[in-house]
Amino acid sequence: MIDLSYRYPTSKEDVLRQVNINIEKGCVYALIGTNGSGKTTLCNVMRGFIPHFYNGDLRGKVLVEGKDIREWALGDLAQKIGFVFENPFTQISGVKDTVFEEVAFGLENLGVEVREIKQKVKHTLQLLGIEELQDHKPQELSGGQKQRVAIASILAMEPDILVIDEPTSQLDPLGTEAVFKIIELMKKRGMTIILVEHKMELIAEYADYVFLMQDGRIVMQGDAATVFSDKRVLQFGVTLPQYALLGIEMNEKGMLLPRIPITEREAVTTIRNWLEGEGP
Numbered sequence: 001m002i003d004l005s006y007r008y009p010t011s012k013e014d015v016l017r018q019v020n021i022n023i024e025k026g027c028v029y030a031l032i033g034t035n036g037s038g039k040t041t042l043c044n045v046m047r048g049f050i051p052h053f054y055n056g057d058l059r060g061k062v063l064v065e066g067k068d069i070r071e072w073a074l075g076d077l078a079q080k081i082g083f084v085f086e087n088p089f090t091q092i093s094g095v096k097d098t099v100f101e102e103v104a105f106g107l108e109n110l111g112v113e114v115r116e117i118k119q120k121v122k123h124t125l126q127l128l129g130i131e132e133l134q135d136h137k138p139q140e141l142s143g144g145q146k147q148r149v150a151i152a153s154i155l156a157m158e159p160d161i162l163v164i165d166e167p168t169s170q171l172d173p174l175g176t177e178a179v180f181k182i183i184e185l186m187k188k189r190g191m192t193i194i195l196v197e198h199k200m201e202l203i204a205e206y207a208d209y210v211f212l213m214q215d216g217r218i219v220m221q222g223d224a225a226t227v228f229s230d231k232r233v234l235q236f237g238v239t240l241p242q243y244a245l246l247g248i249e250m251n252e253k254g255m256l257l258p259r260i261p262i263t264e265r266e267a268v269t270t271i272r273n274w275l276e277g278e279g280p
């Protein structure tokens with residue numbers, strides 16, 4: 001995205017302001033920022049809903065594989081970029097009787113041949129470890145199961161890029177962990193993932209790169225370790241992973257760690273090494 005600015009038809013001012021970001025293949029990107037900072041709008045641009053569904057005023061460039069997003073047909077873009085909504089209830093079609101059919105739905109819409117659909121659905125269900133749900137009614141699943149089925153229905157279409165907007169906001173810790181295990185698995189398979197998430201510990205664990213938004217602008221960006229060791233993040237109304245907060249506090253009290261840990265694992269090793277070496 002180059003100098004991207006956008007205003008919804010009904011909004012008085014720009015909700016994206018001169019956004020410059022570069023998304024590389026195979027990395028996990030996290031979008032963070034306070035409510036209303038523009039994260040979902042940016043996702044809407046990435047998946048082509050802006051400008052294809054929303055009018056408004058879009059300036060600057062969004063290039064997908066070198067071609068401007070305005071020139072992509074939405075159908076072609078949908079095959080390339082999968083999108084998982086915050087609320088799995090919106091994603092489940094409501095017209096299919098079983099999970100198997102639900103996951104097949106997108107492929108049917110793409111006109112894929114029946115035999116191939118069956119193979120792909122089976123493979124996806126296996127990959128996500130939810131084969132046992134295949135004959136269940138989608139409407140009768142738990143929130144966490146629904147979210148996994150929603151993700152499966154997107155992954156079955158084998159997109160190159162997955163955009164996930166707050167996938168775990170409605171889930172309990174176990175459901176959340178299951179979704180992040182899927183994200184990790186997809187990353188290992190070379191998928192590019194763009195994630196909106198408020199739980200900083202999870203971002204620290206899984207994301208390679210972080211974009212921090214405020215008022216429609218990208219105000220900080222960098223690899224997760226760099227952004228999360230920087231106390232300025234707090235000025236933008238966003239919290240830091242608890243391990244980073246601990247590290248920063250220790251440094252401020254003169255207990256100088258060689259680096260700010262951002263995950264539990266890093267915190268344990270860094271503090272253990274510090275205790276064994278320099279120590280209190």
Ligand SMILES: Nc1ncnc2c1ncn2[C@@H]1O[C@H](COP(=O)(O)OP(=O)(O)OP(=O)(O)O)[C@@H](O)[C@H]1O
Pocket residue numbers: 008009010011015033034035036037038039040041042
């Ligand atoms: N369809 C719309 N029409 C007009 N304005 C909109 C529309 N959708 C969002 N906005 C405005 O655009 C701004 C950015 O909203 P957006 O939903 O992108 O923020 P966000 O960072 O995703 O927030 P949240 O964390 O609450 O989901 C807000 O001021 C919001 O009111």
